[in-house]
C-alpha cells in the first residue's frame with residue numbers, strides 16, 4: 001500500500017490546522033456561513049438532513065487495517081456508532097458536530113487519511129477495481145497509476161474550481177468492476193502489440209440527470225504521458241465546460257455537444273502543446289509509487305482445495321469469493337447487505353472487527369467496493385473457513401454478492417437533503433421479499449440499484465433493475481428502470497412507465513423477476529433475457 | 545402556518561423557532577406569520593442558527609406537523625433508525641412522519 005512521504009503528510013497536517021482555524025472563526029462569528037461553506041465542503045463536511053455529514057476519502061478503495069480501525073473508532077468517538085460506505089468507495093458519517101470536525105481530520109491524518117476533495121467542483125477521489133492487485137484477469141495492478149493521478153489531482157491549482165465535480169476511475173482488466181465508462185474520465189490500462197503498458201481514455205460518461213456512456217477518445221496513451229493527457233482532457237473541459245448552467249456543466253455535456261471527434265481534436269491539440277511544457281512527472285516517480293504496491297509475502301505451494309462440508313460455508317464461498325491470481329489464495333467479499341439491513345452501513349464494532357480480520361487473514365489490507373461492500377483481497381484458502389466463522393458471528397457473512405439482495409442504495413430521504421424519496425426502506429423491503437435462499441439462487445446475478453433522486457448516487461441507471469425516487473406532489477413515488485449495466489457492455493436502464501408507491505415498487509420488482517423466470521432461456525441472466533425480449537413483456541406484466 | 549427551522553451551528557442538530565429561541569422539538573414551533581425573513585436574519589446574524597428557512601406546517605391535535613415529508617423526517621430522525629430519532633423509546637413516534 002502507498003505510504004505518505006513527508007510532503008503528503010505535511011500537506012494533510014497543514015490542511016487540518018487551516019480548517020481548525022477556519023472552524024474556530026466560524027463559531028466565533030468572524031467567518032460568515034457563505035464564506036465558510038466552500039471551505040468546509042473542500043474538507044468533505046456537508047450540512048445534511050439531520051446534522052453535518054463528513055465524507056472521508058478512501059483512495060481507490062484501498063485501506064490498511066490501521067486505517068479501518070481508525071474509521072471504526074471515529075464512528076464511536078464522534079458519531080453514533082456506525083459509518084456508511086458509499087458508491088465512491090468512501091465512508092460517510094452522518095452525525096458530526098462542527099466543533100469536532102477538526103479533531104476528526106487530525107485523527108484521520110494520523111493514519112494518512114483525509115476528507116479533501118470529497119466535495120466541490122474539483123477532481124474527486126479516484127476510484128478503481130476493488131480486486132486490484134489480486135484479480136486473476138488484470139494486466140497490471142492499477143493502483144500505482146491511480147495513486148499517481150491522486151497526487152497530480154490533489155490541490156491541482158488549475159482544477160480546484162472546475163465547472164462541476166469530476167470523477168476518474170482506473171482499471172486494468174477487460175472485466176470492468178468500477179463502472180469505468182460511467183465516469184467523467186475512465187482509464188483502462190492496456191498492453192499494445194509490443195507489450196508496452198498504455199492507457200485507453202474514455203471521456204464524458206456519467207449518470208445523474210443526463211446519463212451518458214463515455215466514448216473512447218484514445219485507445220493508447222503511452223504510460224509516460226498519462227498525466228499530460230489527463231491534463232489536456234481537463235484543460236479543454238475547464239475552458240469550455242458550461243459554467244452558466246449547473247445542469248449542463250459536467251464534461252459529458254461538453255463532449256456530447258461538441259461531439260466526440262471535435263472534443264478529441266481539441267484534446268489532442270492541447271496535448272501536443274502540453275508535451276512541450278514538460279509537465280509529466282518523471283517515470284522514476286511512478287517507480288517510487290510502484291514500490292509501495294509490491295506483492296505481500298505470499299506463500300508458495302499452498303494447497304488449492306477447500307473443505308466445503310459446512311453447507312452454509314459452501315454457499316458463501318460460491319457466492320462471495322472470487323479467484324485470486326495466486327494458487328492457494330482467494331478474494332473474499334463481505335456483503336454489507338444483511339437481509340432487511342441498510343446497504344453500506346457498518347457498526348463501529350463491525351468496522352474494527354474487519355480491521356482485525358484483515359490484519360490476521362489478508363496481509364493487513366481491505367478494499368471498499370462501489371457496490372458498498374468490503375473485500376479481503378488476499379486470503380489463504382486454508383484460513384477461509386475460520387475467517388467466515390468470525391464474519392458470521394458478527395452478521396457479516398450474508399451470502400448474496402451480485403444477487404438481488406446485494407442492493408446498492410444511496411442514503412435517500414432518510415439522510416440526504418437533496419433527496420426526493422427514501423431509498424433505504426425500499427431496499428429493505430426488497431431484500432426481505434427475496435430473502436429465501438432458493439429465490440436468490442433461482443434469480444442468479446441480478447444487480448438492483450436505488451437512488452433517492454436524479455443525482456443517481458445509487459447508480460440506478462446502471463442497475464439490471466434500477467429504481468429512482470421522485471417527489472410526486474409531496475408524496476414519494478418510484479420509477480422502475482430495466483436493462484442498465486456497468487462494465488464492458490455498459491448500458492443505460494430504460495424507464496418502464498408510470499411510477500409506483502413504496503409498496504407498489506416492491507411488487508413491481510417481483511413482477512419483473514417473474515417475467516424473467518417465465519421467459520429466460522438456458523444460462524441467461526436477468527439482463528440477458530431483458531436484452532433479448534425487450535421491454536414489451538415487462539410492460540405488459542407491470543401495466544397490462 | 546409558517547414555522548422556522550435550521551441547524552444548530554456547532555452541533556448541526558435540527559432546530560425549530562419557538563418564539564424566543566430554538567428547540568429540538570417541532571412541537572414547540574410557533575407560527576411566524578409574515579415575520580420569517582426578519583427573524584431569520586436576526587438569528588443567523590447572532591449565530592443562533594445556521595442554514596435556516598421557513599416551511600409550511602399544520603397545527604394538529606398532536607401538535608405542529610410540517611407539511612412536507614422531508615421536514616417531517618428532519619423533525620424526528622431517520623425512519624430506518626428509530627433508535628436514533630428524538631423518541632427512540634416510542635415505536636409509534638414515526639407514524640406521523642410517513
Ligand code: SF4
Nearest residue numbers: 410416419452453457
Ligand atoms: S442520489 Fe440524490 S438522494 Fe441519493 S444520495 Fe445522491 S443526492 Fe442524495
